[in-house]
Amino acid sequence: MSEKRKADEELDGSEAKKPQLEEEEKKEPDAADSSGDAKPLVQGPEHAGTLVVCGQFNWDMVGKRDSKQAAPAVPQGRTLWSPHIFGPLKDVRVRVATSGGCSGHNVIVTEDGKCFTFGRNVKGQLGLGDEERRDIPTLVESLKGEKIVGAACGRHHTLFLTDRGEVYSAGDNKCGQCGVGNTNPVLTATKIKHQGAPIVKVSCGAEFSAILDCRGVLFTFGLPEYGQLGHNTDGKYFITSTKLGFNNETKPKRILMYIEKQGRDNHSTPVDDVDIQDVACGVNHTVAVDSKGRVFSWGFGGYGRLGHAETKDEMVPRRIKYFDTQTRGIKKVFAGSTYSLALAENGNVFSWGMTKRTGEANMYPKPVQDLCGWDVRSIGCSVTSVMVAADESVIGWGCSPTYGELGLGETKKSSANPTEVKLMDGIHVHAIEMGMGHTLMICRDESEQDKANLADLPVYNI
Template sequence: MGLFSKIFESYISRAYRTQYNPNSSSNLSDVNFESFGVSTFYQKICFYLDEEFFKKVDSNGDTALTYLIVELIKSSNSQSFKTDLKLFNNSKYRYLLDIPNSFGETPLHVAVITNNKSFTEILVKANANVGIKDNRNLTPLDIAIMLDYQDIIKILETSETAKKSDIQSNIYNWGEIITSEFSLKSESKPIKILFNDELCSPVSIEYGQNFSLILTDTGAVYSSGLCSYGKTGQKNKRDILIPTQIKSLENKRIKSISCGSHHSLALDDLGLVYSWGNGSNGRLGLEAHILGEKKIVSTPTLISMIPTTNILDQVITQISAGSDNSFLIASNGSVYSFGSAISEKLGYEELVLGYQALPRKIESIPPMKQVSASNLHTVLLDRDGNVYTFGSTTNGRLGRPSIGKDYKPTMIDFSGELVIKKIATGTNFTVALSESGELFGWGGNSNGQLGVEPICGVSESFETPILIKCLSNLGGIGKINIHDLAVGSQHVVILSDEGEVFCFGDNRKGQCGVGLSFPGYDGISLTQFQSTQIGRVFKVYAGGNNTMISLSSDHHVFGEELLKLLNSNLFSDIKLKVNGSNQTIINAHKIILAARCKKLDSLIRLQLKNPLQPQSIKINDSDDNETKAISSEIIDNIIHITIPTSLQILNLFLKYLYSDHVNLTTSILHELGELSHCLGVGRLSSLCNYNNNNISLQKLPISTLLEDLKKIQNQDFVNIYSDVQFNCISNVDSSENGFIKSYKLFSYLGSSYFKSMLGGSFIESEQKEIQLNETSVLSLRSLLNYCYCEEIPDDINECVELLIISDIHSIHRAKDLAASKIRSLMDNDSICYIYHISKLYNVKPLSIWCLAQLKSISITNENLKKLPYFTQLPNELKLEISDLKNK
């Protein structure tokens, strides 16, 4: 008899023996399945066995079934679940098998992720839906294919609901990796990481002790690994096999991450820092009442206590987590440190308690722009390209002669006028890349991580910088032009300008990978990864005993929103097709095509000017006399454009125009590259050529999406492409009306207010002229410019207008960005007014900054009243400001 059969019989028996009343049970909304032992958990299922129980998502984000499956897999107890799922055979209850947890994972997703054949087979036989997508937009079959779980694939394909997406992961890693059983193994061959880079692409990957973080180009943070100390930052406190988004950072637009051994930091684009994980020895920089007795913070928490006299110091621009300490760099170059002070690695004399609990400024140093913290030493890079070090001197870590430990940041000598542009630290060594492309290193070399054969007593360490020459003259390759680098505990990863990857240093865990080796070269392990097997590399990452690479170009979060509108056909006003095909038509938007592609803009304008005649424009000058052209005509008042390409390439080309990203497989490079070149879409053409080995990383253009979309503000574009007019109050005279011509698509995209108005059943959705009688022209123009391309005005008054209207329209990011810009623009003359605004519209960071600035002014009660706008403040705010002096 199967486990659930026994549970079901037990439930029926108990229901008859006791007058069971489901309504008398405790409130399940506060249930935490993790707090139950497995045996107790079974008893709870028996007692509360009803639909509501199985539909419930607990405080850790699990459903009853996703939790139970994970626990049984951990205890290798899936056989007890194997007979059947009689409870769910009744069609009335079958849907309970597909209830997702907070990550969108159904029980079947969980079984597949953990590569568990038993549970996968049981759930498929019980008719669990194989086609459901999780929060990564992946079905269980997608996951099995991406992870190459062949046995699981065979089981899933037997289901009638089996679906797979056309999604390929472009992230690979090797070294010491976590297996599906959550054990560690060494793997020198590239292993594909389950990550849907259709949605986003990694820009940074950081490793801690048995966990890692991934930061994407859309500002999202994903974590995976062991969850001890809460270091994965997840609500669901369980070990995570595959990268899973940290939901509490979902809307923060993170731009930088860093991992210590058991804690992490994240920096958002507003200059705010979040920390989580093991809080002992002050490494999280949080106040005592936040940490509590256990000193474990399992979800990202804002670091608010940065003791500064200058308000701009609180805008943090760079972060770095050492093994048990942390560093922040402010916009003015000030450096703050906290955490363990062992070996005086915080930049000031050893502390009585041995640690610094809250951020403390390192005094008497020049403005810095980079910091890299290791376990016993720290390295700083100033704005002039000079390197400073402090901490332990063991193994020459500081790159300068010193004895014992040295708390004072001191500049090291490179024996020449070098300008360093990047620094990176391993466990006991540092590498630095100069502006001229030279690579230097110092510190430990016991594994050849400085590119020199480690000889006992001679070259096991270097206390001054040495030029790393191992990449200067490789046989058959010549000198390597370094584009970027990454450093693990004892190894170095280099990305060349041609997209090739080289690794040297410790290879005992396979972290240098397999590929073309250069045995005997200076007596070190040097490997060139053979990227031709899978494609050219865009980014490299390293940490601990791991190496990771990404073959994916950057996305843009704004583009992902535009792409959703392309797929939905909402507001589409133009149709595209390929030569010779009148069957398949793709709906699109004139304004997007015009803003992103000059030749399409020219054709659309030509057609609108001559609506009765078909039009065409030449798009190439071919040497073989095969001149290509795109043509257009108006059918039923809609422009139809025909493009000389295949349907697959046209779809990919459109996807790029909307999102600034497309996966580039070898089979489509030539045709897509030719089309993008002919239509003048330079960045896409360059990306195709890069993957085709015809261009270097150095020459790849950056994203042009927002720059292109700025064009639609121009009156020339507005006159031709606008499809709606908003009638507002004039800023000059409230009795006069003003109007702004705009685009329904972008208004809908940026504002939930307009989304309801234009996308629902309201009468305005069909109107070309909409009354906004309570909105000023200035406010609406600022809001629309944000909706078009996330533009924030440079004038403080316009920023205030944007903040207010963003609050009305519930556009939280525009409100935050406006507040951030106001902070940088305000002065003493405007501070009281801005403080009032921040309180009226509940902008907490801005009100905190205003109070900090008011406190730093150190004024007397007499001239306090002379501050502009002070007398117009409400009495409670006047008292609050007056009391600052006494606090």
């Protein structure tokens, strides 16, 4: 691996419940009601709750190596070493809270489908029409007429999913990762260039994106440098004899082939009847699972994050052989900066790649033994940190340096092994997401006991 590629990944390193399509409307994706308006086709998560956060909330500093800078003109966030109720949304029930492993910005969707963004905004990724940082969640005015049910965050771009199965984007678009058909910056949430069946899931890598429709068809767009788009090319060409360029995909393009490699010569054969059910994007790699529980990965192969027992880049989605021997299939996949995770139907969690900055990597999937017996619901992935919502607890691990995203307190800022977050004991977390150095948790707040448990947490007021 080149030193530049390694440095980029170390510096800048999802899981929301996959929106479910209503069966009746899945048969008629273009149906309209009697008033002539399009029917909602995609349902977001059924849960809603109180937003609890921890980690680095100084958006100008997260992920930066140089801590020397002038004092800010206006107040900005601080580091939360333990979980806090997010003060600006204390009395607001949240349905979706999204960030990304290489992201310093966030998307919040309230119970009634209103969309708010906050955090870093150097490329207009908040969709607010400017490039000014927001410390407090701000309503995305250009989406006021839409009901948002999902979102995804890349390094400097964002995708928004509506209940009609349409996708909007904002932010950095130099590689076409916003999918609007060109490479111009997108400062206001704009509908992507895609026609077809309703989209039910969106995911972002650093400079690329993936969208999944209700028929199990996967589309990707953006930077193809390591094959992460799955179109059998890395898009490289020479602009001059010494300058390299890439043929970026500026609008969604369907992935046409899925393969498996067999025999000593790794002969490639197509895999038939692939109906993708979930997809996750790392910085420069992609992982997906189909309706038969088969897992595919492609893109940058460094540190074994593709799970093929080698570090070769893959230009086409390749089936991970390890899962062929498992008694139950995989139902969800997750991707961090240099690693991947999978959740099986029987509750087992598998990990491959590298979740630390030094030492050996797992070149193929291995079960996370410390999570055996836990009822895992949701997993968040960051640069080298992982957070898991299971039973009435939160479990996290990640090697130093960390920025409070594990919520373990100032006396224990990192952990090489899965460790329970004591302040979250007894709190039921519906969904958990991680940014580059922070964690977002949607916590159940329905019963009096739920509210009492949450009342013990401090409140973070900006």
